[in-house]
Amino acid sequence: MAEQTSEVFIPPHRLAGSRTASPRNAQTRMIAAVNPPTPAGPGSHIRIVSPGMPTLMHVPERGERAEAALRGLGFEVSYGRHAFGFSADGLAAGTPEEQAADIMEAFADASVDAILVSDAGGGSLKLLPLLDPAVIQANPKPFVGFCDTVFLHQYLADLGVASYSGCSLMFHLGNVPAPFPETTEYLARALSGVGPLVCGPVGDRAEPVASWHIPEIEGAPRVRDHASGWHWLRPGTGTGPLVGGELSLLPELVRRFGIRFDSALLWWDVTEEQAAPVDELFDALARETDLSLLAGMVVGANPRVTPEEWVRQVGAAFERHVPEAGYPVLVNADICHMTPSWTLPYAETAVLDSERGLILPRTAVDR
């Protein structure tokens, strides 16, 4: 058995997985598909935890609007003990120990049916050594996160526990006067576990609430002034486990977990604060892992540029770094830092088809 390091989170049962001869991908393993989680719906109990920034402490009224939206969907809502907390430097919603403890309590509490993050923003990587995989595996339940929680999603996937990416209490559900209906619809549809989950264009989008600390901005209705619309950079069909996250985080994800994306459907987006050129970010990921053997790629819309310009930039980066790839590539998809947006199962098998869109059958797989 290969030696584990404290920096890499590879479950022992995965160390014997398939290998590749590619130097970049040496000693890495492919993504294994997970089964859909236990369905959650009206009457289910959602626990809010805060593994990222302390926005719930700073803008509790936004949390109250989001909670009302969840209750409107029929969910019961409770909060982790430290969900409204803050760290000494003010950048996180508590110490890593407090944040991890809330996650573990949510998994261990039999009355909790699903877990939703209040916000992301950073720090989830620090929580991984503080989690108890045995407790999580004994009490699997859907975990819903966003952006930086990608490390938690992959950690859970390696335990065979399904999760969802693309929704948070504050960012997605706290809008004035209410969240966009497409956002809640996709959240409810995903949590229901009913298949197939067909992801289509959601319509025009609104910018992220980047200035959430300014009441006049946070409390104003979001304006859907970013045009919707998909663009197929390359047509085709691909099937594989659907994984992904914010582009600048993916190289670290690859390194930490020792994974590669061969035969996977990889989605990615960029934050509204991402100033680095996409070519530079794409290059960083391509240097870390071979992107030529994916089953497909889904690129979320970029809040900073027009859809047309984003297609041009992504297309140029793609042609430069993986010109040989023959899989379908969808750009300006609705898994992004704008809203409304999808909630996507992480590591479940999906089909990307330029004729039919992005489809998740929600069927069990052999692990």
Next chain:
Amino acid sequence: MKSTEIAALYGSVLGAADVAEDDDFFEIGGSSFSALTLIAQLNTAAGSVVLRMRDVIRARTPRALAYIMETRLEGAEPSGGPR
């Protein structure tokens, strides 16, 4: 906390010397990120959530923040603390 103590905290968070009681946090180099640290330290000193980001946006000086903290700690103005 006294406004002079808050002024010293401004200096500590921003690495600035000689911060006065009427200095604007953002005019002397503060940002939304450093404001998060400032508020965390003020709330820790107060022993509860007395201030939020919006307070530093609206009341940017040590003197104004000291007044808000004193008022809220006396219970005259609800802080809307964590549930």
